[in-house]
Amino acid sequence: MKLNNIALATVLSLGMVSLANANEGSGVVKFTGQVIDAPCSIAPESTDQTRDFGQVANVSLVNGGKSRAQNFDIRLQGCDLSGAKNKVQVTFSGSAGGATGATNTLLAISGVRGASIAMFDGSNQPITLGTATTVQNLLAGDNILRFSAYLQGHTGTTVADIEEGDFSAITNFTLAYN
Numbered sequence: 001m002k003l004n005n006i007a008l009a010t011v012l013s014l015g016m017v018s019l020a021n022a023n024e025g026s027g028v029v030k031f032t033g034q035v036i037d038a039p040c041s042i043a044p045e046s047t048d049q050t051r052d053f054g055q056v057a058n059v060s061l062v063n064g065g066k067s068r069a070q071n072f073d074i075r076l077q078g079c080d081l082s083g084a085k086n087k088v089q090v091t092f093s094g095s096a097g098g099a100t101g102a103t104n105t106l107l108a109i110s111g112v113r114g115a116s117i118a119m120f121d122g123s124n125q126p127i128t129l130g131t132a133t134t135v136q137n138l139l140a141g142d143n144i145l146r147f148s149a150y151l152q153g154h155t156g157t158t159v160a161d162i163e164e165g166d167f168s169a170i171t172n173f174t175l176a177y178n
Contacts, residue, residue: 038085038175038177039079039080039081039083039085039086039138039177040076040077040078040079040080040088040138040143040175040177041076041077041078042074042075042076042077042175043075043076043077045075046073046074046075049072051070051072051149052070053067053068053070053150053151056151058114058159058162058164059159060153061114061115061151061152061153061157061162062153062157062158062159062162063153063155063156063157063158064152064153064154064155064156064157065152065153066118066150066151066152066153067150067151067152068150069120069148069149069150070148070149070150071146071147071148072147072148072149073144073145073146073147074090074144074145074147074173074175075142075143075144075145076088076138076142076143076144076145077142078141078142079138079139079140079141079142079143080140081138081139081140085177085178086137086138087135087136087137087138087177087178088135088136088138088143088145088175088176088177088178089132089133089134089135089136089175089176089178090121090132090133090145090147090173090174090175090176091130091131091132091133091173091174091176092107092119092127092129092130092133092171092172092173093129093130093171093172093173093174094107094108094129094169094170094171094172095107095108096108096129097109097116097117097169098116098154099154099155099156099157103116104128104129104130104131105118105126105127105128105129106118106152107119107129107149107169107171108169109151109167109168109169110167110168110169111165111166111167111168112162112163112164112165112166112167113161113162113163114153114154114157114161114162114163115151115152115153115154115157115162115167116151116152116154116169117149117150117151117152117169117171118149118150118151118152119147119148119149119171120147120148120149121133121134121146121147122136122145122146122147124148127147129171132176135178138177151167
């Protein structure tokens with residue numbers, strides 16, 4: 001009888017250990033992407049970017065004042081220039097900013113009033129929303145398209161005109177090869 005109880009206890013304890021160790025962690029790997037008809041691939045880190053301006057003092061934005069610039073890049077990978085397409089232009093889209101919301105060289109922000117986002121290409125030329133940037137020549141292999149942006153107060157604003165709080169803005173970009 002004692003032997004049966006010992007055997008039963010052993011089997012039960014081994015079963016519990018087996019159940020406890022049956023799943024020591026699991027997860028899922030999801031692969032996504034998009035196949036495009038282009039001479040270059042866009043690096044994954046370039047397709048969905050966030051740039052944090054940090055905490056910008058309202059006094060630095062008075063009457064068109066600016067924050068520090070935040071640089072951002074669009075990285076192109078594996079460019080094959082054996083075809084006719086060896087140049088690229090970028091078009092940014094989004095809601096126009098400025099005091100009246102009609103200035104297409106400024107990107108509107110949400111959350112606060114009195115400022116917008118100004119964007120520039122790698123040659124420090126202002127970007128106009130909905131208009132292609134200057135043509136950039138591509139090299140075979142990898143390429144980096146450089147841009148910058150800063151928070152800019154609207155012309156004529158005073159400290160009282162610049163609302164405090166969190167802000168955000170979104171721009172989409174499209175590439176056109178030629």
